[in-house]
Amino acid sequence: MAVTTQVSEHIKEVQSVIDGSQTSRDEVIAASWTRCIDDYHLDPVVLQEAYIVPHTQLKEHRERLDKLIRTAKYGLDALYHQVADHGYVLMLTDAEGVTVDYQGDASLTWELKKAGLYLGAEWSEARAGTCGVGSCIYTGEALTVHQSDHFDATHSPLSCTAAPIYDVDGSLAAVLDISALHSPEPKASQALTLQLVTSCTRRIEMAALMNTFRKEWIIRLSQSPAFLDVDPECAMAVDAEGRIIGMTHSTQRLLSRIKGNNWRQPRVLLGSLISDFFNLDINELPALSRALPTEERLLATIHGDLWFAHAIAPQPSSIRRRKKVVSGSLASLYGDDAKMADLAIKATTLSMSDLPLLLNGETGTGKEFLAKAIHESSSRKSGPFIAINCAAIPESLIESELFGYADGAFTGARSKGKRGLIEQANNGTLFLDEIGDMPLSLQARLLRVLAERELLPVGATKAIPVSFRVLAATHKSLPELVKNGSFREDLFYRINGATLTIPSLRERSDILWLAETLITKLVDRTVCVSASAGYILERYDWPGNIRELENMLQFALAFCEGNELLPEHLPEQLLNPKRLTSRETESAGGTLEVLEACDWNISKAAKVLGVDRSTVHRRIKKAGIKRRYDTD
Numbered sequence: 001m002a003v004t005t006q007v008s009e010h011i012k013e014v015q016s017v018i019d020g021s022q023t024s025r026d027e028v029i030a031a032s033w034t035r036c037i038d039d040y041h042l043d044p045v046v047l048q049e050a051y052i053v054p055h056t057q058l059k060e061h062r063e064r065l066d067k068l069i070r071t072a073k074y075g076l077d078a079l080y081h082q083v084a085d086h087g088y089v090l091m092l093t094d095a096e097g098v099t100v101d102y103q104g105d106a107s108l109t110w111e112l113k114k115a116g117l118y119l120g121a122e123w124s125e126a127r128a129g130t131c132g133v134g135s136c137i138y139t140g141e142a143l144t145v146h147q148s149d150h151f152d153a154t155h156s157p158l159s160c161t162a163a164p165i166y167d168v169d170g171s172l173a174a175v176l177d178i179s180a181l182h183s184p185e186p187k188a189s190q191a192l193t194l195q196l197v198t199s200c201t202r203r204i205e206m207a208a209l210m211n212t213f214r215k216e217w218i219i220r221l222s223q224s225p226a227f228l229d230v231d232p233e234c235a236m237a238v239d240a241e242g243r244i245i246g247m248t249h250s251t252q253r254l255l256s257r258i259k260g261n262n263w264r265q266p267r268v269l270l271g272s273l274i275s276d277f278f279n280l281d282i283n284e285l286p287a288l289s290r291a292l293p294t295e296e297r298l299l300a301t302i303h304g305d306l307w308f309a310h311a312i313a314p315q316p317s318s319i320r321r322r323k324k325v326v327s328g329s330l331a332s333l334y335g336d337d338a339k340m341a342d343l344a345i346k347a348t349t350l351s352m353s354d355l356p357l358l359l360n361g362e363t364g365t366g367k368e369f370l371a372k373a374i375h376e377s378s379s380r381k382s383g384p385f386i387a388i389n390c391a392a393i394p395e396s397l398i399e400s401e402l403f404g405y406a407d408g409a410f411t412g413a414r415s416k417g418k419r420g421l422i423e424q425a426n427n428g429t430l431f432l433d434e435i436g437d438m439p440l441s442l443q444a445r446l447l448r449v450l451a452e453r454e455l456l457p458v459g460a461t462k463a464i465p466v467s468f469r470v471l472a473a474t475h476k477s478l479p480e481l482v483k484n485g486s487f488r489e490d491l492f493y494r495i496n497g498a499t500l501t502i503p504s505l506r507e508r509s510d511i512l513w514l515a516e517t518l519i520t521k522l523v524d525r526t527v528c529v530s531a532s533a534g535y536i537l538e539r540y541d542w543p544g545n546i547r548e549l550e551n552m553l554q555f556a557l558a559f560c561e562g563n564e565l566l567p568e569h570l571p572e573q574l575l576n577p578k579r580l581t582s583r584e585t586e587s588a589g590g591t592l593e594v595l596e597a598c599d600w601n602i603s604k605a606a607k608v609l610g611v612d613r614s615t616v617h618r619r620i621k622k623a624g625i626k627r628r629y630d631t632d
């Protein structure tokens, strides 16, 4: 290469700086020139064009950074869009300085490739001397290497601004660089470029942290309440014990500053308790969710410095693989919940047989829903599914409702015969809900039907053959009822080929999945549950189980005009920690209180209690509460 005057002057300047002469160069540039001579044994007289790694090596470098490249893509596209018109190219390099992602003007490819502003170019200090990427890797800081700042005069036409991207464990993962082939003479012209690159890397680190720790608490910090949600300065991930398990680089610097440590040693921060840095207990994190206005979510460091904080609750994990063995209606009953998955596997096996099943579970847990799913998964699915609520039919009518009656069995208008529900279930499934509430006299008749597979309508003389599968449900303990004599032992064995126990909603880990499933059933538009509202739903007791969740969502959706369900849309009782527990609402006192509050409107009381109307009637009956009047 011909050595021009400009080049020889540059070589002279480098040599004089190395010899200790005064220089107007930035300190970071002078220090890098010294490293180039002392550590990398480069010679400013030997000019070298940029080195492009072989294709196979580039592939390996790209694969190692694949996850980050994908996470950063949106941010890089947006940044390139901002700078492309000003003649910049954008390069993402790995921690070794190899360019693994690149965006530039295709019409200038030859020129850019020659200058090393291209995919595969290696920009380490050891290889290329002082340069944007290489010096950024060495210092760990954002910087600009402008024109003759470059050690090797080959690169002096370039202006390169680079910022580091740190991994969630604090180690250097990549460098983002924007470079221009032509730029104005003063270095100050690149000040804005430096800001652009730095804020882009902060956002990439933030996205990487959020992606990596979806199932942990994320705490975001900002000095400004207005920017807390849109562009926070710091973010860290915290595990269930309150230990810091990941952070962005600015957090790494903040935590180190609080402790008076060197920020270059991030490992000492990982695993530390959040309470070592901030006046915060892990149990207080929910208070920093969006349930409170931003201005009130203040977090103080142990030295008393205040930050605005936003805690994002862990997100539920995706549906388990084990769900694959369950399909159809039974698979649509649950999200990621181990208890429900086990139940569905058991139900899948049992649905193939004609065995009578007893479905046990608190009110509103979905016993009837499960019964329907079993029916739909069975060989009787083309037959009818007939549900009978044994607690809802008045005792005087239950016999004729179940068994039907023959022509002329009754006088007057009802002298024409009627098919009973059992007969209607022929060739299908008979679902006996609240079987524990069936009067003893009827238990004897039902037993006969189940044993003989034929039924005798009221007033009839000839029995009718029937074929159906029995599914019975109760929230009570039938063995207890058998023990105290209110349920026949022989009937118990007849209906209990196997018991399936449905977990209560508070025991399930797929509450958010259920909420979103129910939302799609309730409204036509897309509404998702915000992290803070989700946290509240998961913390609540749900005495009325899925039915209560359904009612609550109906309420919340009426107030939610956008497409995100927020805590402010939820009914009071969910936000108030002094909520009714299941035992309180099950008690006669609790029911009476609610009935009084609802002016004895049974439908309204059932809604508040999260149970169906028959459950309210049953409780009234059981407790012997004298009703003034009730309006259904």
Ligand SMILES: Nc1ncnc2c1ncn2[C@@H]1O[C@H](COP(=O)(O)OP(=O)(O)OP(=O)(O)O)[C@@H](O)[C@H]1O
Residues within 6 Å of the ligand: 332, 333, 334, 361, 362, 363, 364, 365, 366, 367, 368, 369, 370, 433, 473, 475, 514, 517, 518, 546, 547, 550, 611, 612, 615
């Ligand atoms: N897995 C589910 N997915 C979606 N919705 C469900 C699910 N299970 C139940 N539901 C809904 O929850 C409500 C209560 O369900 P269901 O009537 O089956 O409960 P239950 O246990 O039979 O109640 P009860 O004991 O009061 O008779 C219904 O509106 C039902 O549609």
